[in-house]
Structure formats: structure tokens, C-alpha cells
Amino acid sequence: DAGVIQSPRHEVTEMGQEVTLRCKPISGHDYLFWYRQTMMRGLELLIYFNNNVPIDDSGMPEDRFSAKMPNASFSTLKIQPSEPRDSAVYFCASSAFSRRQPQHFGDGTRLSIL
Amino acid sequence: QQQVKQSPQSLIVQKGGISIINCAYENTAFDYFPWYQQFPGKGPALLIAIRPDVSEKKEGRFTISFNKSAKQFSLHIMDSQPGDSATYFCAAHHGGSQGNLIFGKGTKLSVKP
Numbered sequence: 001d002a003g004v005i006q007s008p009r010h011e012v013t014e015m016g017q018e019v020t021l022r023c024k025p026i027s028g029h030d031y032l033f034w035y036r037q038t039m040m041r042g043l044e045l046l047i048y049f050n051n052n053v054p055i056d057d058s059g060m061p062e063d064r065f066s067a068k069m070p071n072a073s074f075s076t077l078k079i080q081p082s083e084p085r086d087s088a089v090y091f092c093a094s095s096a097f098s099r100r101q102p103q104h105f106g107d108g109t110r111l112s113i114l
Numbered sequence: 115q116q117q118v119k120q121s122p123q124s125l126i127v128q129k130g131g132i133s134i135i136n137c138a139y140e141n142t143a144f145d146y147f148p149w150y151q152q153f154p155g156k157g158p159a160l161l162i163a164i165r166p167d168v169s170e171k172k173e174g175r176f177t178i179s180f181n182k183s184a185k186q187f188s189l190h191i192m193d194s195q196p197g198d199s200a201t202y203f204c205a206a207h208h209g210g211s212q213g214n215l216i217f218g219k220g221t222k223l224s225v226k227p
Contacts, residue, residue, distance in 0.1 A: 004157070042203075042217060042218070043217040045214055045216075045217075048214055056214060091157050102160040102163070103215065104159075104160075105157025106157050107156050107157050108156075108157055
């Protein structure tokens with residue numbers, strides 16, 4: 001079975017550029033989560049969706065960050081304009097049904113903003 | 115109140131030894147406590163989970179101990195192996211929310227041969 005698929009795996013770009021991270025959740029999962037992982041702050045929830053609808057975006061750090069889920073099989077996280085402090089590993093995860101179901105993580109996108 | 119505090123930050127154990135990682139929480143509305151294991155370059159993966167009506171859950175060499183009154187839970191890895199070397203995250207699910215987890219900061223475990 002295909003797991004959560006994220007692309008790209010690595011992204012290096014210059015400050016001020018737009019960055020788009022992509023995620024394909026596991027088929028049939030109706031929850032999708034975006035996380036950011038850094039050494040200093042650990043694993044932080046940015047936003048999550050249920051049935052393609054954003055439920056809680058309180059973790060999105062600034063207006064420069066936006067996320068969409070146009071359909072059940074695709075989500076994007078955009079940063080515009082990007083800044084060096086956005087450098088981190090960004091994970092997408094999905095889960096089935098609702099609470100207390102395991103979250104299945106992708107392998108992440110390592111983002112470096114120069 | 116939404117935090118999950120995890121310790122230690124790093125842990126070195128000899129092969130065959132017992133690895134113990136501790137977590138504490140404040141919010142009594144948390145109703146599900148999973149542990150995730152993360153290898154370098156990979157996303158976290160669910161290892162084992164427990165609900166607060168159970169004091170202990172064991173799966174192979176991995177055991178979660180849960181103390182509801184103290185609001186603490188811990189992961190024990192028996193007969194630790196070099197292949198167990200990874201970062202471990204405890205987490206808690208808020209019973210009133212629709213699905214998100216609160217993660218601890220992680221413990222980097224190194225098992226020496």
C-alpha cells in the first residue's frame with residue numbers, strides 16, 4: 001500500500017521566493033495534517049483538514065503561510081515570501097475516520113531558505 | 115495546559131539494557147496517548163498507544179506504563195537493540211478536539227553495541 005507521499009523531498013531556495021510543498025494522503029483517509037519539525041521547537045502542528053475543510057489553522061505561524069486541500073487526494077502548503085527562519089522539515093500526515101486513529105506520516109520535505 | 119513534557123532529551127543505553135522515556139501532561143481532557151518512533155530521514159511512525167483506562171500495554175519489547183493520577187506515562191524498551199536507535203515522541207490526543215495530537219519534544223535514543 002502506498003503511504004503518504006510528499007514532494008519535493010528537498011527544496012533549497014532563496015529568501016523571498018515562493019515555496020510550494022505537496023502532499024498526497026493515503027486513499028480513504030479523511031484527516032490531513034501539516035507539521036513542521038525543527039531542533040528548537042520539535043514537531044509543531046501547523047494546520048489540519050477534515051474532509052478537505054480546514055479545521056484548525058492556529059498553528060500557522062504567519063500570513064505568509066497558506067494551505068489548501070482542493071480534493072481528497074491532494075494538499076499544498078505554500079510559503080510566500082519565504083524567509084531563512086522557515087527552514088525546517090515539513091511533514092504531512094493523514095489518518096482515517098477521526099480521533100484516536102494512527103496518523104501516518106510522509107517522509108517529509110527538507111526546506112532550506114538561503 | 116496543552117503541553118506534553120518529555121524527558122530525557124537524549125538517552126544512551128547499552129545493548130540489552132532497558133530504555134525508559136517519560137512524559138507528563140496537565141490537561142485531563144487528553145484521552146489517548148500514542149508513542150511515535152522516527153528514524154533519520156523518515157517521518158514518525160506509530161509504535162504503540164494506550165488509553166487512560168488501562169495502566170499498562172505491552173507489545174513485544176515495548177511497554178507503556180500509564181499513571182492517570184500522576185498524569186504521567188512512560189515508554190519502556192526491554193532488551194534494547196542498536197536497531198532501536200531513533201527519536202521517540204510521546205503524544206496526547208485531546209478528547210474534545212476532532213483529531214489533532216500534541217507531541218512531546220522527542221528523545222533521541224542511542225543503543226550502543
